[in-house]
Amino acid sequence: MAVGLHALATEIAPPTGCATAGDAFGWVPLPRFADLVLGGHDVSTVTLAERAAQLADSGMIPPRYVAAVHDELKRDDAEIRPGYDPTRHAGAQIDVVRRLAADIVSFRERHALGRVVVIDVSSTEPLPADRGEYSDPALLAAALADPRKAVLPPSAVAALAAIESGSAYACFTPSAGMGLPVLRDLAERAGIPYAGQDGKTGxxxxxxxxxxxxxxxxxxxxxxxxxxxxxxxxxxxxxxxxxxxxxxxxxxxxxxxxxxxxxxxxxxxxxxxxxxxxxxxxxxxxxxxxxxxxxxxxxxxxxxDSMLAAPLVLDLARLLALASATGQAGPIAELGFFFKDPWGSDVHDFAQQSTELHEWARSSATVL
Missing domain, CATH: 3.30.360.10 (Dihydrodipicolinate Reductase; domain 2)
Structure with a gap:
């Protein structure tokens, strides 16, 4: 995704596979690819530049693209902060949420960004067991402050940090993320638009x-x-x-x-x-x-599969930026076009999803 973003921004590659680059979105005021700034959290110590080189060696990405955007990848690496690994954290989860949220706010302010979109592309987690804290804000707050507990799975910790930082959010995996009822409620109260779940690629x-x-x-x-x-x-x-x-x-x-x-x-x-x-x-x-x-x-x-997923991540960043700019909050059902298990929608028919997405984009564009 990082290699593709910079290749599109510098126009050394066409936006093949990006739905938002099609004629249906031609007059929708989406951020340009060149307007997007990449940062994030990661538990891996492999840098973007190193990983891109590995993908080029494997045949996934043409080496010429990796070589052309090497400097941009190095700048991206400087914007990636340590993620949350529960096996290495001994304190209360609320401290992790605050650290991640502070990183996001600092990233937004440092680059003078109009808005931030957080997209979860981390490894799939086991489904969490049902817990009372997942539907009761008071119970969740108490559990997060208890250093003896790790009540939220890592994906949900990241989702809560997105809420705390006022950032739009998308869950590209089948992990819990913002799918927990208490987090959805908090997101809607905070006026956060969000979308999910599990990217639909192949x-x-x-x-x-x-x-x-x-x-x-x-x-x-x-x-x-x-x-x-x-x-x-x-x-x-x-x-x-x-x-x-x-x-x-x-x-x-x-x-x-x-x-x-x-x-x-x-x-x-x-x-x-x-x-x-x-x-x-x-x-x-x-x-x-x-x-x-x-x-x-x-x-x-x-x-x-990653080459099918990468352009969808860019599409989601652009569309959730539009949702945020137009003051939308809660699940953006029309973004179910991108997901296997769409939040806020029971529609799975791809043709119907396409129609609904295009209508939503046009309607949102009229607000600006």
Whole structure:
């Protein structure tokens, strides 16, 4: 994403894959790519420049782009602060929230930015167990101040820091983030626009296009089985059965809403280290047609998943900046276009999501 941002800002690469660069957004007053300033929090000690070089060596990013934006990546690295690792923090979580929020405010003031958008692209976490603190502000405040407790998962700590700093927020992963009821309530009270959840990049994108086709043509889908093969960091993270549970849930929920709760939807995500950063998704659809005739569809989608995700992160930054500039707060349902499990919306049909996003953008533009 960082390499792409600078390549687009300096116009050495076209904005292929960025929805907001299309004609439908031509007159919407979005920030230019050159207006975006990158900073953040990370628990990794690998710099952006080092990681970009690794991705170039793997074949994901053309080396010429990495070389062209090397100086910009070094400047970005200077804007990245230590993230929150619960295994290394012994104090109260409220201290972490305040530190992260202060970093965001300092970043905004140092660069004289009109607004900041916080986007969670961290590794997928296990789903947290239900807790009273997740719906009661008083209980949450007390737990956050107790150094003996780590009541919030790291993604939710980062989301709370976004709220405390007055920043718009998007959850690009299936982790808890701002999905906890108490944080959503706090965000809306603070006038924070937010969007989520879990970026829709490949297999699920295809499902939300094909699923409505079966329904519209009166076909009855009986089963929709899927297998995902991937390596790299995502493959290693999702090899954890607890971490993968949230990913499987978000990928399946939208499909059932499109083709029916009766549909059998087995789904597997397998870590295949030698595939590196290339993700391959295979689907087998079994449906019933006229006079019980059999219909079978098989699809194979193979791509660098991170290269599908990166332009969506840039799109979300631009669109949430628009939402913030126009005084919107709470879940921006129309940004469900980008997510597997959209907050504030039950719409999963991609064509309908596209229409709603374009209408929202035009309506928001008229406010400015």
């Amino acid at each position: 297999e699920t994108l295809l499902r939300t296009v094909l699923g409505p086709m079966f329904t519209a043509r009166g076909m009855r889908v009986l089963s929709w089985a899927g297998t995902n093969l991937l390596g790299g960091g995502d493959g290693a993270t999702l090899a954890d059965p607890e971490a993968v549970r949230s990913k499987l849930a978000s990928k399946t929920r939208g499909l059932k809403s499109l083709v029916g709760e009766h549909v059998v939807t087995p789904l597997h995500i397998d870590n295949v280290p030698d595939l590196g950063d290339i993700k391959t998704a295979w689907d087998h659809v079994h449906a019933e047609g006229f006079l019980s005739s059999r219909i079978t569809l098989q699809t194979t989608w193979s791509a660098y």
